[in-house]
Amino acid sequence: MVSVLLSVAAFIGVAVGTVPAADPRIVGPYGNVPPVYPSPNITGIGGWAEALIKAETFLAQLTLEEKSGIVTGTTGPCVGNVGPITRLGFNGICIQDGPVAVREADYVSVFPAGITTAASWDRLLMYARGVAIGAEFKGKGAHVATGPVAGPLGRSAWGGRNWEGFSPDPYLTGVAMEQTIGGMQSSGVQATAKHFIVYEQETQRVPTYNYSTNATISITAVIQEAYSSNVDDRTMHELYLWPFANAVRSGVASVMCSYNRINGSYACENSKSLNGLLKEELGFQGYVMSDWGGTHSGMSSVEGGLDMDMGGGLGVYGTKLEPNYSFFGGNITAGVLNGTLPISRLDDMVKRIMTPYYLLGQDSNYPTIDISMGLLYSAIAGAPSSWVQGYQFGDPDRDVRADHNATIRAVGAASTVLLKNVNNALPLKAPKSIGVFGNDAGDDTNGAYALANWEYGTIAMGAGSGTGRFTYLVSPLEAIRARARNYGALVQFVLNNTLINSGLSTYIIPKEPDVCLVFTKTFGIEASDRATMDLDWDGNDVVESVAAVCSNTVVVIHSPGANNLPWSDHPNVTAILAAHYPGQESGNAIVDILYGDVNPSAKLPYTIAFDESDYNTVPSRSAVGNSTDPYAWQSWFDEKLEIDYRYFDAHNLSVRYEFGYGLSYTNFTLSSMSIVYLSNETITAAPAELPTAPGGNPALWEELYNVTVKLTNVGSVSGAQVPQLYLTMPSSTPAGTPPRQLRGFDKVFLQPNAASTVTFPLMRRDLSYWDVVLQEWIIPAGEFVISVGFSSRDIKVTSTLVVI
Ligand SMILES: *[C@@H]1O[C@H](CO)[C@@H](O)[C@H](O)[C@H]1NC(C)=O
Ligand SMILES: *[C@@H]1O[C@H](CO)[C@@H](O)[C@H](O)[C@H]1NC(C)=O
Ligand SMILES: *[C@@H]1O[C@H](CO)[C@@H](O)[C@H](O)[C@H]1NC(C)=O
Ligand SMILES: *[C@@H]1O[C@H](CO)[C@@H](O)[C@H](O)[C@H]1NC(C)=O
Ligand SMILES: *[C@@H]1O[C@H](CO)[C@@H](O)[C@H](O)[C@H]1NC(C)=O
Ligand SMILES: *[C@@H]1O[C@H](CO)[C@@H](O)[C@H](O)[C@H]1NC(C)=O
Ligand SMILES: *[C@@H]1O[C@H](CO)[C@@H](O)[C@H](O)[C@H]1NC(C)=O
Ligand SMILES: *[C@@H]1O[C@H](CO)[C@@H](O)[C@H](O)[C@H]1NC(C)=O
Ligand SMILES: *[C@@H]1O[C@H](CO)[C@@H](O)[C@H](O)[C@H]1NC(C)=O
Ligand SMILES: *[C@@H]1O[C@H](CO)[C@@H](O)[C@H](O)[C@H]1NC(C)=O
Ligand SMILES: *[C@@H]1O[C@H](CO)[C@@H](O)[C@H](O)[C@H]1NC(C)=O
Ligand SMILES: *[C@@H]1O[C@H](CO)[C@@H](O)[C@H](O)[C@H]1NC(C)=O
Numbered sequence: 194m195v196s197v198l199l200s201v202a203a204f205i206g207v208a209v210g211t212v213p214a215a216d217p218r219i220v221g222p223y224g225n226v227p228p229v230y231p232s233p234n235i236t237g238i239g240g241w242a243e244a245l246i247k248a249e250t251f252l253a254q255l256t257l258e259e260k261s262g263i264v265t266g267t268t269g270p271c272v273g274n275v276g277p278i279t280r281l282g283f284n285g286i287c288i289q290d291g292p293v294a295v296r297e298a299d300y301v302s303v304f305p306a307g308i309t310t311a312a313s314w315d316r317l318l319m320y321a322r323g324v325a326i327g328a329e330f331k332g333k334g335a336h337v338a339t340g341p342v343a344g345p346l347g348r349s350a351w352g353g354r355n356w357e358g359f360s361p362d363p364y365l366t367g368v369a370m371e372q373t374i375g376g377m378q379s380s381g382v383q384a385t386a387k388h389f390i391v392y393e394q395e396t397q398r399v400p401t402y403n404y405s406t407n408a409t410i411s412i413t414a415v416i417q418e419a420y421s422s423n424v425d426d427r428t429m430h431e432l433y434l435w436p437f438a439n440a441v442r443s444g445v446a447s448v449m450c451s452y453n454r455i456n457g458s459y460a461c462e463n464s465k466s467l468n469g470l471l472k473e474e475l476g477f478q479g480y481v482m483s484d485w486g487g488t489h490s491g492m493s494s495v496e497g498g499l500d501m502d503m504g505g506g507l508g509v510y511g512t513k514l515e516p517n518y519s520f521f522g523g524n525i526t527a528g529v530l531n532g533t534l535p536i537s538r539l540d541d542m543v544k545r546i547m548t549p550y551y552l553l554g555q556d557s558n559y560p561t562i563d564i565s566m567g568l569l570y571s572a573i574a575g576a577p578s579s580w581v582q583g584y585q586f587g588d589p590d591r592d593v594r595a596d597h598n599a600t601i602r603a604v605g606a607a608s609t610v611l612l613k614n615v616n617n618a619l620p621l622k623a624p625k626s627i628g629v630f631g632n633d634a635g636d637d638t639n640g641a642y643a644l645a646n647w648e649y650g651t652i653a654m655g656a657g658s659g660t661g662r663f664t665y666l667v668s669p670l671e672a673i674r675a676r677a678r679n680y681g682a683l684v685q686f687v688l689n690n691t692l693i694n695s696g697l698s699t700y701i702i703p704k705e706p707d708v709c710l711v712f713t714k715t716f717g718i719e720a721s722d723r724a725t726m727d728l729d730w731d732g733n734d735v736v737e738s739v740a741a742v743c744s745n746t747v748v749v750i751h752s753p754g755a756n757n758l759p760w761s762d763h764p765n766v767t768a769i770l771a772a773h774y775p776g777q778e779s780g781n782a783i784v785d786i787l788y789g790d791v792n793p794s795a796k797l798p799y800t801i802a803f804d805e806s807d808y809n810t811v812p813s814r815s816a817v818g819n820s821t822d823p824y825a826w827q828s829w830f831d832e833k834l835e836i837d838y839r840y841f842d843a844h845n846l847s848v849r850y851e852f853g854y855g856l857s858y859t860n861f862t863l864s865s866m867s868i869v870y871l872s873n874e875t876i877t878a879a880p881a882e883l884p885t886a887p888g889g890n891p892a893l894w895e896e897l898y899n900v901t902v903k904l905t906n907v908g909s910v911s912g913a914q915v916p917q918l919y920l921t922m923p924s925s926t927p928a929g930t931p932p933r934q935l936r937g938f939d940k941v942f943l944q945p946n947a948a949s950t951v952t953f954p955l956m957r958r959d960l961s962y963w964d965v966v967l968q969e970w971i972i973p974a975g976e977f978v979i980s981v982g983f984s985s986r987d988i989k990v991t992s993t994l995v996v997i
Pocket of ligand 10: 873874
């Protein structure tokens with residue numbers, strides 16, 4: 194076993210064209226990590242032709258050293274920097290984290306996290322959030338934002354960065370990617386789809402280095418390499434690549450390759466995934482940027498499809514900060530001069546980087562850089578003057594928030610999932626006496642720039658590079674008090690979890706309140722996977738303690754994903770709300786829901802199992818057999834397509850709250866399904882062979898059927914509902930096909946007694962599986978079952994369509 198793994202991993206840094214030995218456990222052509230060379234050229238398809246001409250004009254004026262500079266990160270005022278070329282009036286490219294805010298910078302908004310936004314299932318809000326995020330990056334002078342996230346997809350419920358992404362369902366994530374990217378780029382900022390690909394755990398995401406050596410170059414100090422995600426070709430296409438196809442189709446400027454290895458070879462030098470899947474199959478026209486320190490070779494990475502080394506001059510992740518060190522930079526120049534690297538490849542890299550810059554008009558009147566984006570870096574490094582040479586700075590501390598608070602609050606409320614509501618607990622009807630409990634209710638005692646798991650304070654975003662600096666954060670307690678003060682209610686609170694669990698709450702609040710609002714939390718952070726799915730700070734005990742003495746206990750959870758909720762059937766727990774990470778308007782958004790100003794309409798974007806032991810996809814927490822072999826760390830995607838609800842459905846397992854589940858204050862019915870075939874031609878199993886465009890073969894995106902249903906609000910209040918379409922493939926589809934897969938949804942707002950026809954267009958891709966032999970998306974023959982309901986397990990209407 195070890196020798197096999199070694200030979201697979203030996204692909205790292207080997208000469209171009211060497212075929213690594215196949216791991217016998219991985220079947221299919223992709224498992225062989227076939228070399229795919231040369232790296233495809235940008236062609237300008239998909240509306241980029243004019244911008245490409247501008248990029249070529251720019252390229253023609255560059256010296257070899259300048260070209261090497263464009264593809265290599267350097268020191269500067271942003272998280273990532275392409276240096277200015279002042280003689281050409283080029284002010285450089287400022288690349289800034291991250292998915293929820295302009296990282297580091299002051300006077301910015303902190304938006305709801307990806308997983309929060311996904312729970313809204315609302316295309317318009319996804320887009321609006323993207324527009325606002327894009328406007329803030331542009332306002333601060335950042336050209337590129339490193340988001341949104343489709344990797345991790347969320348294979349493992351413990352994944353430390355799942356909250357940055359959207360949902361383990363590729364269809365939902367695909368829609369969220371295209372809406373977010375479309376919104377961001379409409380504001381003139383370049384979006385980055387990250388992290389490419391199968392980056393599904395944090396544990397051992399980067400190599401273990403030997404810090405007792407003085408080596409600053411990672412390779413010489415590596416004890417153990419990053420884990421390898423070992424995934425078969427079909428799973429790659431149907432789950433992990435799927436949302437990136439949506440991202441590329443929506444014109445995303447950049448794709449960031451990830452830290453992990455893929456079937457043995459590092460993601461940023463993996464020619465199959467970068468040259469093959471991304472540039473050839475999906476027709477990606479932009480540039481591949483490495484994650485910071487994700488580059489592990491020079492020439493091999495360039496030939497493998499990497500176009501830009503980040504952070505470049507900021508050194509290699511996990512080693513000492515080494516200014517100006519890079520596998521690129523001078524090595525690119527040397528490679529061209531000694532004939533190893535064709536200049537046409539370097540030219541293509543520069544064109545891929547500069548074309549989106551011109552496409553989005555960033556060459557004229559782009560806002561100057563607000564130095565507040567570099568607060569952390571300058572504090573650490575003392576901001577040597579060389580770091581800011583040639584960059585164009587404007588006023589610092591610019592307020593770019595505009596009216597984005599309205600969108601943030603709307604997304605926050607629209608994404609709060611109502612999991613339980615009995616005894617008419619919610620909405621609240623002006624309770625006179627309110628008890629607020631738990632350490633998640635109040636202000637952060639240690640500051641809200643969440644870098645650690647503080648005991649006291651509400652959590653509204655996760656930690657790591659995907660953070661933002663709150664200009665303000667409305668805590669739940671603050672918003673509840675403001676609301677209750679309007680009608681003279683008594684608000685008492687105990688925020689100390691230890692004290693609540695010692696039973697002392699009844700001493701402090703002797704008379705049982707009309708409602709007890711319990712705020713619980715779970716910390717999520719980049720670079721480490723969750724150790725447990727229990728609520729942090731004994732949150733489960735806090736719920737039990739309050740529910741033991743309060744017959745109307747409403748629980749709110751702020752969390753990066755699923756939790757163990759052993760108390761969910763407790764008779765005194767009358768309502769449960771999963772609010773995820775809502776961003777700066779957290780308190781206002783939850784009050785909107787609690788008091789019924791907004792009717793809940795969110796749906797779980799993942800499954801909540803009865804217990805964490807029910808999930809099948811645990812992170813790989815140690816190397817195989819605890820081997821010290823440098824290449825021994827593996828993550829086997831043996832479950833193939835069976836992640837999240839696909840697994841629970843395939844094995845007929847009960848869950849606590851299923852994928853797609855979420856309650857409302859009103860009631861809806863679904864009826865009258867009809868299916869219309871949209872083409873005037875007979876359906877073929879394989880798509881027409883059209884020239885590849887961004888997103889892949891355009892025939893895959895052709896709408897073949899419209900499925901319509903009638904949705905009626907039969908309750909007494911207005912509200913939105915999300916009918917969801919699940920597809921069951923015919924029995925002729927190869928084994929391992931999940932019983933039901935999401936292939937459509939829409940969020941519809943209705944007044945009481947109003948009805949609406951909801952249409953789900955089904956594209957060719959929606960009806961296809963990836964055939965590993967034919968290397969093609971194929972529509973199987975036979976009967977498809979179309980199910981539409983209010984969750985993955987609450988199906989209301991079904992019908993069939995037959996393909997012969
Ligand atoms: C890319 O274009 C150059 C000409 O600029 C050509 O020499 C090279 O073969 C092309 N590469 C590919 C993969 O088509
Ligand atoms: C780390 O480096 C030191 C100094 O070179 C060496 O003595 C030690 O054996 C190395 N440790 C490992 C685990 O490689
Ligand atoms: C590391 O460098 C320091 C200072 O240059 C030197 O004193 C020390 O011996 C070196 N350690 C190793 C393990 O090479
Ligand atoms: C080129 O790469 C090597 C490592 O392979 C590194 O030591 C060197 O510093 C790099 N050169 C430049 C100019 O970045
Ligand atoms: C050419 O330069 C590249 C980059 O420094 C280096 O990796 C390669 O070994 C060199 N090849 C020759 C033949 O010198
Ligand atoms: C957003 O902020 C402005 C200015 O503080 C305020 O007037 C407005 O009410 C806020 N909007 C929402 C939806 O909270
Ligand atoms: C929380 O309550 C416990 C138990 O009463 C107490 O020991 C602790 O000091 C309290 N913490 C704070 C910050 O008040
Ligand atoms: C529910 O709350 C009441 C207080 O109103 C308490 O007497 C009862 O024991 C609680 N029920 C449970 C199951 O804890
Ligand atoms: C690996 O090490 C861990 C922690 O020491 C231990 O729990 C586990 O049993 C070991 N696994 C194997 C296969 O030896
Ligand atoms: C189908 O319709 C398209 C235009 O929508 C037309 O170009 C094509 O000829 C039609 N094909 C048949 C078989 O009628
Ligand atoms: C199919 O649905 C789309 C999207 O709702 C709509 O634009 C189109 O008109 C529908 N086509 C037919 C033939 O019903
Ligand atoms: C929804 O229907 C349930 C019974 O199915 C009923 O108890 C409840 O009152 C209805 N809710 C509304 C808001 O109409």
